[in-house]
Amino acid sequence: MTAISCDIIFLRVFGDKIIVLNSAKAASDILEKRSAIYSDRVCPPFARDPTLLDLSDNVAMLGCNDTLRWHRRIFNKWLSIRAVTQFDGLLEHQTTRLLQRLLVQSNYAQPFELVNEEFYLLAYGYQPENKDDKFFQNIQLVLFHIVTSLTPTSFVVNLFPFLTHVPRWFPGTGWKDTAREWREHKEQTYELLYEWTKSQVIAGIAEPSILGYLMQDEDLTAGLSPAEKRSCLNELTMALYAGGTETTSATLMKFVAAMVLNPDIQAKAQKEIDSVIGSDTLPKMTDRNRLPYIQNLVLEVMRWHTVSPAGLPHVCSQDDTYRGYDIEKGTIIMFNTWAMSRDEAIYKDPEQFNPDRFLDPDVPPLSTFGWGRRICPGLHLGESTLFIMIASLLAAFTFSTKKHVDGGEIVPQIKGAPEQSLLLGLQPFEFQFKPRSELYRTLILANSTGTISTPDY
Numbered sequence: 001m002t003a004i005s006c007d008i009i010f011l012r013v014f015g016d017k018i019i020v021l022n023s024a025k026a027a028s029d030i031l032e033k034r035s036a037i038y039s040d041r042v043c044p045p046f047a048r049d050p051t052l053l054d055l056s057d058n059v060a061m062l063g064c065n066d067t068l069r070w071h072r073r074i075f076n077k078w079l080s081i082r083a084v085t086q087f088d089g090l091l092e093h094q095t096t097r098l099l100q101r102l103l104v105q106s107n108y109a110q111p112f113e114l115v116n117e118e119f120y121l122l123a124y125g126y127q128p129e130n131k132d133d134k135f136f137q138n139i140q141l142v143l144f145h146i147v148t149s150l151t152p153t154s155f156v157v158n159l160f161p162f163l164t165h166v167p168r169w170f171p172g173t174g175w176k177d178t179a180r181e182w183r184e185h186k187e188q189t190y191e192l193l194y195e196w197t198k199s200q201v202i203a204g205i206a207e208p209s210i211l212g213y214l215m216q217d218e219d220l221t222a223g224l225s226p227a228e229k230r231s232c233l234n235e236l237t238m239a240l241y242a243g244g245t246e247t248t249s250a251t252l253m254k255f256v257a258a259m260v261l262n263p264d265i266q267a268k269a270q271k272e273i274d275s276v277i278g279s280d281t282l283p284k285m286t287d288r289n290r291l292p293y294i295q296n297l298v299l300e301v302m303r304w305h306t307v308s309p310a311g312l313p314h315v316c317s318q319d320d321t322y323r324g325y326d327i328e329k330g331t332i333i334m335f336n337t338w339a340m341s342r343d344e345a346i347y348k349d350p351e352q353f354n355p356d357r358f359l360d361p362d363v364p365p366l367s368t369f370g371w372g373r374r375i376c377p378g379l380h381l382g383e384s385t386l387f388i389m390i391a392s393l394l395a396a397f398t399f400s401t402k403k404h405v406d407g408g409e410i411v412p413q414i415k416g417a418p419e420q421s422l423l424l425g426l427q428p429f430e431f432q433f434k435p436r437s438e439l440y441r442t443l444i445l446a447n448s449t450g451t452i453s454t455p456d457y
Helices: 024-032 066-079 083-104 111-124 134-149 161-165 174-203 210-215 226-261 263-277 285-290 292-304 337-341 355-359 379-396 438-446
Strands: 008-013 016-021 320-322 325-327 332-335 397-401 431-435
Touching (some): 016 024, 066 083, 083 285, 083 438, 111 134, 111 174, 111 210, 111 226, 134 174, 174 210, 226 397, 263 285, 263 292, 263 379
Parallel strands (some): 016 332
Antiparallel strands (some): 320 325
């Protein structure tokens, strides 16, 4: 990839004014220090318009208004760095389930796709029977529709917004029927999820989940009508689920690639785990501060090949000037996380996977969760999830390359994600992993899991 020497780039695309920020310094100056006027959002018409998919209440797409501030207050209450510890037990339980399933399904083509199902349990309290579970497939389809709608080239109306006013019967407007079908499916899925979780809570048999917790916090939604409460809680839960599924599974695949390519680093990480917590137990969240090398390894996984090379754009809400450049109201601001991860002034030998780089207090973690008032509200939950999963995977398994039939090693290849995605993925590759000892195999399988009742369709 060609190095970018300028940290501010101006573009004009289909009449839109766009500024791309290629350095953490520029992003901090604009999106952090001036967040009051750089926190608005741009949302493509297909996604935003109430007559189309209607993501007008989606947390990630909300403009900088009172509704967004209300959502942020909720996130601050439930997902602050202190409050998120309430989910430690749930994350440990989910991680053990993931280890169990990896043992049973060791030949699964993309094993960390199982994480999506575990996040479903965290969000809604429902454990899918498998990846083909209808309940699980419904929410996955909603997520796919949302991501597709946000892609500028997916629908002609995203390029030419005036087409929203063209009547449905006009030739070439089949996308309006698509939008209506997707909107109805989204609303039906949200309704089913909400009512099922509510019934479990009322019956006293609900598994711990974010939606279940939010439902029982009466102060949280005081003053809202039942319909408003339902809508807000659905959007909050979906935001956390959407933000944690594909990104986590993709990050874990990058972790495996790093371990396969750097067995010495894997061995060093496992040595720290063994020396700190022993070789006869699995890590806990309370071990986090005692495992500094593992924490740095997680930071390096997120930097080395960042999953989201460019986050959701911000919009400038009033005229401004930066470094002598005039920035007009309505200008779209994008931050290039990939370029930041390759800034040699900050990260020496950026292509090298080196957790020890963070031993230097002057080397900051890469801001993979966004900037300013639009930073991902689930960042502390995301960091906790990656820590416990990566620490547990290192404790339990050893990862290594697999060989082709001709004897050559299968080397991981980084490439762009599928077309309808906002992520940078890995080309699927085969690898080997096995328990580090029979004791770990026994330890993992000893933790039995319960069953969860199934919703009615």
